[in-house]
Amino acid sequence: MRKGWRGSVVRQARRAIPIYLLVLGLVAMTLVVSPTFRTEQNFRNVVAQVTPLAAVAVGQTVVLLLGGIDLSIGSVVSLATVILSFSGRNGSLHIGPALLLALAAGALVGFLNGLGVVRLRIPPLLMTLASMAVVKGVALYLRDAPGGSVDRAFTRFLNWHAGPVTMFGLALLVLYLAAWAFLSFTRPGRHLYATGGDREHARRSGVNVDWTTILGYTLAGLVGAIGGILLAGRIYSGDPVIGDAYSLDSVAASVLGGTSLLGGIGGVVGTLAGAVLLAMTNNILNLLNVFSFYQYIVKGLILAGALVLYHVRGRGAHRAA
Amino acid sequence: MRPNGLHLNLNRRALESLGVYVFLLIILAIMAVVSPQSMTTGHLLDLVRQAAPLGVLAVGQTLALLVGGIDLSVEAVITLTNVVAAALMAAGDQTIPSALLFVLTIAAAVGTINGLAVAKLKIPPFIATLAMGTVIQGGYLVYTHGSPTGKIAPGFRVIAEGWIGGLPVAGLIWAVVVILVAILLRRTGFGRRLYATGGNPQTARLSGIPVTRVLVLSYALTSVLAAGAGLLLSAYIGLASMSVGAGYGLNSIAAVVIGGTSFAGGQGGLSGTIAGALVMVLLQSLLTMMNVGEPGRLVMQGLVIAGMVAVYQLRGARRGRARAGGPWPSVDPQRSASGQDYRAGSEGSGP
Numbered sequence: 001m002r003k004g005w006r007g008s009v010v011r012q013a014r015r016a017i018p019i020y021l022l023v024l025g026l027v028a029m030t031l032v033v034s035p036t037f038r039t040e041q042n043f044r045n046v047v048a049q050v051t052p053l054a055a056v057a058v059g060q061t062v063v064l065l066l067g068g069i070d071l072s073i074g075s076v077v078s079l080a081t082v083i084l085s086f087s088g089r090n091g092s093l094h095i096g097p098a099l100l101l102a103l104a105a106g107a108l109v110g111f112l113n114g115l116g117v118v119r120l121r122i123p124p125l126l127m128t129l130a131s132m133a134v135v136k137g138v139a140l141y142l143r144d145a146p147g148g149s150v151d152r153a154f155t156r157f158l159n160w161h162a163g164p165v166t167m168f169g170l171a172l173l174v175l176y177l178a179a180w181a182f183l184s185f186t187r188p189g190r191h192l193y194a195t196g197g198d199r200e201h202a203r204r205s206g207v208n209v210d211w212t213t214i215l216g217y218t219l220a221g222l223v224g225a226i227g228g229i230l231l232a233g234r235i236y237s238g239d240p241v242i243g244d245a246y247s248l249d250s251v252a253a254s255v256l257g258g259t260s261l262l263g264g265i266g267g268v269v270g271t272l273a274g275a276v277l278l279a280m281t282n283n284i285l286n287l288l289n290v291f292s293f294y295q296y297i298v299k300g301l302i303l304a305g306a307l308v309l310y311h312v313r314g315r316g317a318h319r320a321a
Numbered sequence: 322m323r324p325n326g327l328h329l330n331l332n333r334r335a336l337e338s339l340g341v342y343v344f345l346l347i348i349l350a351i352m353a354v355v356s357p358q359s360m361t362t363g364h365l366l367d368l369v370r371q372a373a374p375l376g377v378l379a380v381g382q383t384l385a386l387l388v389g390g391i392d393l394s395v396e397a398v399i400t401l402t403n404v405v406a407a408a409l410m411a412a413g414d415q416t417i418p419s420a421l422l423f424v425l426t427i428a429a430a431v432g433t434i435n436g437l438a439v440a441k442l443k444i445p446p447f448i449a450t451l452a453m454g455t456v457i458q459g460g461y462l463v464y465t466h467g468s469p470t471g472k473i474a475p476g477f478r479v480i481a482e483g484w485i486g487g488l489p490v491a492g493l494i495w496a497v498v499v500i501l502v503a504i505l506l507r508r509t510g511f512g513r514r515l516y517a518t519g520g521n522p523q524t525a526r527l528s529g530i531p532v533t534r535v536l537v538l539s540y541a542l543t544s545v546l547a548a549g550a551g552l553l554l555s556a557y558i559g560l561a562s563m564s565v566g567a568g569y570g571l572n573s574i575a576a577v578v579i580g581g582t583s584f585a586g587g588q589g590g591l592s593g594t595i596a597g598a599l600v601m602v603l604l605q606s607l608l609t610m611m612n613v614g615e616p617g618r619l620v621m622q623g624l625v626i627a628g629m630v631a632v633y634q635l636r637g638a639r640r641g642r643a644r645a646g647g648p649w650p651s652v653d654p655q656r657s658a659s660g661q662d663y664r665a666g667s668e669g670s671g672p
Contacts, residue, residue, distance in 0.1 A: 069447075120631035123584040125391075125447075129571055130627035137619030144616075248451060261445045293467065296459025303452040307444045 008193070009184045015258040016270030018309065023273050026280060034287045043164050046283050051168040052077070052231040053249055054275035057257075058179045059110075059223030060250035061271045065183070066216045067196040067263025068124035072113060073224040073250060075135035076106045077243030080228025082139045085238025088149025095151035103225045109135055110221020114214030132247065139240040146239040150232050158233030171230060172272075175223070179268045192216055197264025252299075253278050256306045277302070338581045338593030340632060344625075345596050348603045356610050370481070370489035372602035374553040377498050378569055379576040379598045380591060381546030384502070386577050388539040389519040389586025390439055390446035395547035395573060397457035398428055399566030402551030404461050407471035407561035414476035424548050431457065432544030436537030454570075461563075469561035481556035491553055498549065502542075503591050515539055520587025575622070576601050579629045583637075600625070 030037045056073055063070045080102040085091070087098035109131055116127040160167045183189040191212045194202040203209045228243065235242070257274030259266025281302065285295050353360045378395060385392040402424045409420035431453065438449040461469075483490040506512035518525040518535045526532045554565050580597030582589025604625060608618045 116627060116631070120627070121634040122627060122630045123634075126574075126578055126584065126630050127627060129575070130623040130630075133619045133623030133626070135623075137616040137623065140619065141614075141616035144614075251448075252451070255448055261448060291463070293459055293462035296455050296462060298459075300452040300455035300459065303448065303455070304438065304444065307448055307452075308442050 012184075012267040013269050015266065016273060019257055019270055019273040019277065019306070023277050023280070026277070026284065030284045030287065034284075037284070037287050040164050042283075042287075044161060044166050046280060047166055047169045047172075048234060049283060050276050050279040051172050052227050052234070053246060053253060053279055054172055054272060055175055055230055056224055056227035056243075056246045057250040057253040057271045057275045058175055058268050059220035059227070061254040061257070061259050061266065061268050062179070062183070062192065062216050062223070063124070063220045064251070064254050064259050064261060065192055065196045065263060065266060066213055067199070068117060068213070068217070069128065069251065069261075070110075070113065070217065070220045070224075071125065071128040071247045072109060072132040072135055073128075073220060073227075074243040074245065074247035075132045075139060076109050076221055076224035077228035077231060077246050078240050079105055079109075079135055079139040079142075079243075080225040081232040081235065081242060082143045082148075082238040082240055084150045084154075084229060084232040085143065085148030087151040087154070088237075089152070091148065091151075095154045098151070099154075099229065102229055103222060106221040106223075106225025106228070107218050108221070110218040110224070111214060113221065114217030117217065118210045118213050136240070136244075143238050143240050146237060146242070148238045150236050150238075155233050155236055158230065168230065168233075175226065176268055176272055179223075183267055188212065188215060193264055195263075249278060250275075252303050256303065258310060260310075338590070338596065341580050341593050341596040341600060341629065344579075344629065345600050345603070348600060348607055352603070352607050352610070355607065359610065366487075366489055366492065368603060368606055369492040369495075369599075371606075372598050373481075373489070373491035373495040374550040374557070375569065375572060375576060375602060376495040376595065376598040377553060378547055378550035378573045379580075379594045380498055380502050381543040381550075382573040382577045383580075383582055383589065383591055383594045384515070384539045384546075385446070385543045386574075386582050386584065387506075387519045387586060387589060388515050388536060389522060390450075390536070390540070391574065392435065392450045392540065392543045392547070393447065393570055394431065394435060394450040394454035394457060395543065395550075396566040396568075396570035397454040397461075398431055398544055398547040399551035399554060399569055400563060401457050401461045402428065402548045403555045403558075403565045404465050404469040404471075404561045404563070406552060406555050407469060407473055408465075409471070410474040410477060411471035412474075414474045417474050417477050420474075421552070424552070425545055428544040428548035429541050432541035433537055435544065436540035437533075439540065440533040440536040465561070465563070467563075469563060472560045473555050473558075477552075478556045478559055481553055491557075494549075494553065498546065499591055499595060502546075506590065511535070511538065516587050518587075572601055573598075575626050578633075579626065581633055583633075 036042055056077060059073055060070055083093075083102040083105065084095075084098050086093045087095045091098075093101070113124075113128050113131055116122045116131070117124050120127075122130075158167050158171075183192065191202070191207045191209075192215075194205070194207050195209045195212045195216075199209055202212075224246075227246065231242065232238065253274035254266070254271045255261060255274070256277055257266065257268075257270025257272065259271060278299065281298055282295055285298065286292065349360075378399070382392060382395065405427065406420050406424050409423060410416050435446075435450055435453055438444045438453070439446050442449075444452075479490060480494060481491050485493065506515065514525070514530045514535050517528070517530055518532050518539075522532055525535075550569070551566065555561075558565060576597035577589075577594050578584060578597070579600055580589070580593025580595070582593060601622075604621065605618060608621060613621070
């Protein structure tokens, strides 16, 4: 780690430049090709589609920066939608307690993940794989099939929009600004980077690596719940398995955005573009009438391509230094 | 490897897989109490038959973990094998050999690409195989247009449904696979090189081991064994299904780590994996017997994975503390720098 915070913040942002160029290029190309893409309606659609994944990916990025991974975050998303689905008409919860409960459940899952990784020394992939199963079990216990409804006033609030400005977009903006500020300018945020970069070194320089790790996982669980709450605002109901894909997709979004799986490198600035790229690939291929099954192939190739790119650049940087 | 290292290793490996066998016995004991009538040889052998696909797959996953990687594409390979085999075998028994040859070749190609991506492009195995899985998923969706057709030749279904001399054919296939791979791991130079590469790729490279070739071969074998599991499952269900592989990827990883193979690579073996696969299947069966629903099964599964791994890790840590004396004894600093925690595996850093 080089001197000062500013240097690393700039370096972090610079790492995200290629992915932003890619997204911009893609948008520009589609703007020209597809008239439908230019509509305000489609813009709102894209934002709404991006929102849950982009939100969840913030949590995943935090854990990846620690050198860990969170496979349970998708189940937390499902659980949050299920809890909120008891807040609608004929439901047993008011929206306030439901929101608190969803957030607390997410944070608790994350806390236990962190505890398992730190105290029981279970590798993160396995710890969160185990908690993924447990949380999914709980979500299925609460609601064995999609259903229920979310408080009307709350969904109306989340779906508010004025022109191209939507509540989803604003929520996402606030979440990313908060996460960026936290990671870049606060002591625990810097400790997160240090712990993920070189655990032993961080420990020797006085960072409480155990506490930092637990904090990171707890935040990831909390943010996962926020993603679930936003998703519930889109589907108006609860679904015990809807979040499954978010675990791996959020890893993909973070990695596309330049966050290293080895920990300590990257940040949420790139993650936003990564999530947008993943969600937009679908939207654009749909608008271009590409047979939907090709989307998987395109997604996989984009992911592999981005990794090769980062690796090659990373090696170049090594050589320069 | 320090002098005497191999000998110690073998003993320790045998000891380490003991835990999972104890656990297996406990499950069997509970089973005997819950439903005494299920404890017949026939029923138990039938459970072995049901465990065979996961068992074969877990053998492959063991190779990926031993070489310091992980393979998340096995689930997609299973489904691909199923839909392709069903399409090719639809014409009847005479098409079986060509269909087998074809699906195994595809699998070998998939594994080779996985291995090259990990070894040459230095993509972390987790992401390389995840991306590969996504591409394969797209591949079979395009191939089938979302609604697979065809069926498995009746003659081929023997491998899942047949019994020879009172033993299930699927179980025998599983046993043969285990024996062959065990010989490969324990009695050949390739096996030794695989352990060495998984233990520390840098050291392996420096001591002249062709790390790239070892990685490519290991991943190719993992994919071929995944195709084998796909064939067993296909013979079992008899038709093409898009969801045939669902859950098998993570279950195979769970079976391997429950069996004591280390996530850090280079440590573990097949003896534990056999029991790990049996534990996964018997546990499901036991919970079904006890009328525990899907939610309860998932919760139990999660607790078993976390519990078993915690036991292995804490035991390993106790041993390590005596040697190293640090607060992070289970992670040797050289490896932690390369981020082995989540399977960076063969990451060869350095300019």
